[in-house]
Amino acid sequence: MRSNPSSYELIAPGTLDAVLGLMAKEPGAWTPVAGGTEVMVQFGAGKLMPTRLISIRDIAELRGITETAEELHIGAGCSYADLRRHTTLSAEFPLLNTAASWTGSIANQNRGTLGGNIVNASPAADSLPALLVYEADLVLVSTRGVRRVRYVDFHTAYKKTLLAPDELIRTIILTRRYAGWISSARKVGPRNAQAIAKLCMAALVQTTGSQVHEIRIAFGSMAPVPLRLSNTESVLNNVTLNEEVIRAARRALESEVSPIDDIRSTRAYRVAVAGNLLEEFLRSLMTNGDDTLARWNRFPEEDAAKEILSCCGSTVWARAMAAARPFKDATGLSIRASEIWRGLSADEWLEAFRSHPRIGQRHAERETTTTSTKWSAGEQSNVTGSDDKVKRAIAEGNRQYEERFDRIFIVCATGKEPAEILKNLEHRLANDKITELQESATHQEEIMQLRLRKWLAPEGGA
Amino acid sequence: MVGVSVPRKEGAPKVTGTAQYVDDLSFEGMIYGATVRSTIARGRITKIEFDGNIPWDEFVIVTAKDVPGKNVVSLITDDQPILAETQINHPEEPILLLAHKDRHLLPLAVAAVKIEYDELPSVHSIEDSERCQEVVWGTDNIFKTYTIDKGNVDEVWKDAAWIVEGEYTTGAQEQLYIENNGVIAQWSEQDGVTVWGSMQCPFYVHKALIALTGLPAEKVRVLQTETGGAFGGKEDYPSIIAGHAVLLAKKAGVPVKIVYDRMEDMAATTKRHPSRTRHRTAVDKDGRLLGAEIEFVIDGGAYATLSPVVLSRGTIHAGGPYYWPSIRVRSKAVATNTPPHGAFRGFGAPQSLFALERHMDYVARTIGLAPDEFRRRNLLRPGQTTATAQEIREPIDMQHLLDRALELSDYHAKTALFAKTNANSSKKKGLGIAAFLHGAGFTGSGERYLNALVGVEANERGDVRVLVSSTEFGQGTNTILCQIAAETLGLEYDDISMAPIDTHVVPNSGPTVASRTAMIIGKLVQTAAIEMRQKLVDAGLLGEDTGREAFRAACGEYTQTIGRLNGCGRYQAPPNVYWDDAKYMGEAYPAFGWAVYVAEVTVDMTTYSVTVDDFVALQEVGRVLHPVLAAGQIEGGVAQGIGYALYENIVWNKGRMLNNQMTNYIMPTSQDLPPIRVYFEEVPYAYGPYGAKGIGELPMDGPAPAILNAVVAATGMEFRSIPLLPEDIFTALAVSHKEHGVAV
Amino acid sequence: MSASRQQIRFTVNGREAVVSAYPMARLLDVLRNDLALTGTKEGCGEGECGSCSVLLDGELVNSCLVPVLQVHGADVQTVEGFASEALHPVQKAFLECGGAQCGICTPGMIVATVNLLRNHPKPTMEQIREGLNGNLCRCTGYTRIFEAVRSAAEQVPAEALERPTRAKESSR
Secondary structure, eight states, rough: OOOOGGGGGEEEEOOOHHHHHHHHHSSSTTTEESSSSTTTHHHHTOOOOOOOEOOOOOGGGGGEEEOSSSSEEEEEOHHHHHHHHHHHHHHHHHHHHHEEEEEEHHHHHHHOHHHHHHHHHHHOOSSSHHHHHHHOOEEEEETHHHEEGGGGGGGETTTTEOOOOEEEEEEEEEOOOOTTOOEEEEEEOSSSSOOSSEEEEEEEEEEEEEEEEEEEEEESSSSSOOOOOOOHHHHHTTOOOHHHHHHHHHHHHHHHHHOOSSSSSOOHHHHHHHHHHHHHHHHHHSSSSSSSHHHHSSOOOHHHHHHHHGGSOOHHHHHHHHTTTTOSSSHHHHHHHHHHHHOOOOOHHHHHHHEEEESOSSSSSSSSOOOHHHHOOOOOOTHHHHHHHHHHHHHHHHHHHHHHSOOOOOOOOOOOHHHHHHHHHHHHSSSSSHHHHHHHHHHHHHHHHHHEEEEEGGGOOO | TTTSSOOOTHHHHHHHOOOOBBGGOOTTTOEEEEEEOOOSSEEEEEEEEEEETOOGGGSSEEEEEGSSSOSOOSSOOOOOSOOOOOESSSOOOOHHHEEETTTTHHHHHTTTEHHHHHHHHEESSSSHHHTTTSSSTTTSSEEEEEEESSSSSTTTTTGGGGGEEEEEEEOOOOOOOSSOOOEEEEETTTEEEEEEOOSSSSHHHHHHHHHHOOGGGEEEEEEEOOOOTTTTTTTTHHHHHHHHHHHHHHSSSSOOEOOOOHHHHHSSSBBBBOOOEEEEEEEETTSEEEEEEEEEEEESSOOOOTTTHHHHHHGGGGHHHHHHOOOEEEEEEEEEESSOOOOTTTTTTHHHHHHHHHHHHHHHHHOOOOOHHHHHHBBOOOOOTTTTTOOOOSSSOOOHHHHHHHTTTHHHHHHHHHHHHHHGGGGEEEEEEEEEEEEHHHHHHHHHEEEEOOEEOOOOEEEEEEEEOOSSSSSSSSHHHHHHHHHTOOOOOOOOOOOOBBOOOOOOOOOHHHHIIIIIIHHHHHHHHHHHHHHHHHTSSSOOOOOOHHHHHHHHHHHTOOOOEEEEEEEEOOOOOOTTTTTTTTOOOOEEEEEEEEEEEETTTTTTTTEEEEEEEEEBOOSSHHHHHHHHHHHHHHHHHIIIIIIIOOOTTTTTEOOOOOSSSSSOOTTOOEEEEEEOOOOOOSSSSGGGGGSHHHHHHHHHHHHHHHHHHHHHHHOOEEEEOHHHHHHHHHHHHHHTTOOO | OOOEEEEEEEEEETEEEEEOOTTTHHHHHHHIIIITTOOOOOOOOSSSSSSEEEEETTTTEGGGBBBBBGGGOOOOGGGGGSSSSSSSHHHHHHHHHHHSSSSHHHHHHHHHHHHHHHHHHHHOHHHHHHHHHTTSSSSTTTTHHHHHHHHHHHHHHGGSSSSSOSSSOOOO
């Protein structure tokens, strides 16, 4: 700790008017402190130049998020934790929600504020590109009055902004018009948490298939300020995506950005990765009509997990699959599905097993999806339609199996004759527990692959 | 008791926040100290001015002139001054000490000391040092050299079917214990010097303070406070900070506390030695190693400190777990104008084993064998000899370890799968193997030289205290030594406690380093306990085979009627351990831990970043005394190894560390590490307590080469340097694409 | 220009505290030096390592980044507030699972774990990793810390996650 607290003044007038009054009396003399995640780091390092500080953490007018039908008004004093907790914000402004979850750590999200980050004006800040593409407005206040400025105009040069010395940001305004837009947030840092970005991207687009209506792209750490890539956008607006357009967009990006070599990374790396991220995003938009996989690639993560759960009843698997998007094609999907399945724990396998009805019955022991039930019925149709003697033998075998292994018998029944299933059951009854767990998992994997194919190409059949 | 995961002995204070680390302690009248350090790499001090707005008359100021004894940090070579006089040899070299009662005044005071220098050209790389254009140490910039020469290396090349060469480099690594270095010192004419601090080796500090103060041994007292991580970073450095606090305390007449902040600790204290290794390997037509020439060089920084010993271990491990009919290892530690590098878990072996295991993969691919198959043909078997001609007498089965590690990691199935899927994927996956060994205990005659002494004593109730200078800093010293004593004496775990680490109280059982505590000190605790018990038997108070109650009653009787009841254990070398220091041949270590690690990685070709998805750590370590502690050691070591491979980069500028903050020196967070799967095999070691061998450093050797081998498998590109950053992968790709005329 | 000390009143672990401190004194230093609560540690002074973690009005924060003026009237919980006669279930879980090695990160980890379980009583692995992402541990590789959290989640009754009530009302 390299600063002397006795050399620093910190006051907390408690109301917005009082704070603004002081700032008007001596413009530039007082440095506002909200959560302190920037000021106190400099203080600890012995690098805090301003010695007169004014706390705005407790100013009620600066906190809270209000919504109207058209707009979301975010108090500049809202912490990143506040942003993440807000349902409408998370649902309608996923780029900002994601950026909030990337900022620092949980503890720093509880203290760091959106207003503080904007005023600090670091080109590396995670949430600023999101504000650029959502075309936020800022409400600035002083004793002289209130003014509303476009956020895209706010940063004028490296760490220089439109904010006057007697002004505070009071509100960040987002317009609620992005339903149906596709968004992508990417951050590249030295590690997965507590990382200052090497670069970060916020992209927002309205498309019909591969036809772009309007696209907005912004990057952090690629210029002295957070940057909207308007030249790159103009290459893409109102065009149909194809490889040539994507290459042209990449070239536009490369000439539009101006990153540097610094302690965190290099110029060349940043330019290359920014281009890669842009290409990856654009390619994910290119679709052959509206096929299932392409649509599923674009679902919000929760919905994607729910959708794919029918293919394999493990919630951990479903979430991992959703997180592994986008998939270029069915092959990639299929390979990853097996990889993830094989990496699950025994408990996670058991959860999946429980989503099946007993072979020969209709309903699974636990609730599952309607699709899963329907598919199970189809898979087991041979058995349910078989003659009584075999059915009874299978039922008896099931009972013995359950007694021995404490779970139901899993077999990939599609295309198998009941007699074959019975033979498999009898053979596996003799397995030891470890071998049998593995064998059940292998069958479940087969079932999963069949269901994935059915899901992606419903008319094509198994 | 042994083999059971009993609660950590000092665990309750740690989880309640009542454990006392040095900065939690405060003494009456105590003031605070700080260090004024060089801002240049090499030169001479020409002027020192005390500037500005500081009430200098309130400060205690100490320079080299105030050293009562010798101005030296006494360790091995004694070339490092405790405070620079006029000559500066590295950035951050300590010049002056300041003390004041207001802790907050110190940083400003330090900044207000204006020093002028005549700068001299400085040396900042191994290559610069070798060139000797500037000689910055001794006559040739070389602290130490070793040569190992087994068999007949010069003859192997003519019979070789392949000769494969490679050069591999490793960067410095910061230990990054979460508790910074800190110490409190007190000086009185009557009692002499007392020091409390965060440290691994109280008797190293003791020895250094004797040289510094000129006081006799009984007037120097060193106590270890609860230590928040060390990993080697508090092996020799505490002698420096303790010396500084002592000098201030002597002049101030009151206790002085010095605790570094993170920026100072990272910039000024020791780090892992950077290294460069060159391999030249001869292989026969059946893929069998015929011989090798290995050149192993480490950058020691500005003073010798521990470099000769780090070099020794790195040299001996350079041949790894393979059978070399002939091998020559030439090694040297060279000087640069950097803060001296020091001990960090592994101590030279992670460096040379990184090179070896990367090279083995490269050789395998060059001669057309799978990485596992090539290793299979060359792994040591019992009866064969190591690079120092040490015969493997343990029934170790490396073939089995390799088989099991491959199975646990699903190596073959996944390798085959990824070979198919990588072509069309932007996320390339691969697995990599590292096979290695790590010697436990001091090298060669080191343990004999240390001549460790350990004691146990019992009170009238039959409670037993263990007296060692082996310190706890998270690895479990207290717990396992109490377990061993309890098991040996037939007592309960709670009957045993550790004597406070106080050089006035405990005997010198040597430093807490070199993976020696469980194996060597544990054995001595057992010996001492047996001796103590035997006293009861000899006194007729205990039969040969009685339980806890009888023992406790006997202690009561003995202490009342006869006197103090204790036992001691003095180190005895196991039989057939011969080491030739001149030829550097023979039994280098009494025992080895053996391991095969497998890493699975994804290389994201969009961001060029590497993620470790799965990690299998399989090792043979003798008897596992405490399953939770042992697994914890492996998990922690693997985590540090992953950092070493992929994250922990030091940005140097003329010997100064530029990224000396936790925000820009990157260690893995909870969201960065894969599940680390730990498996043990146990082949009891006859001379360890209940069969145990050392394990503390073993896990540091495997992760980096395993991970890089996996990256090579995933991308098909050779990477030979760590840390491997995304920028490095990008650059290599860009270069290779340029060469092949492909747009990146 | 120098500041003067002020009276700052707040509650710590359910009891009222009054300190005379400079407004920019770090909460971490006030806890350790003025209130002799040395359980909260300094590892980095820059809000990266989390060993200074405390709960401020129920929220996890790095106390090295909080100026004490902003704590006036607030409620602070430190590691010392979790054990009364017996160990808190989270502390017990850390002991049993090997979640503490050198112990220096442990107070912060325990505070972060309590905070995590209050928000997610049955956390997934992902939530555990995120909940602890601001607490660095150099010794354990986090493996046994995750186990300790899982174990605590299974064993902690809802009451143990409640904030202790204030000993008496304090004025803001």
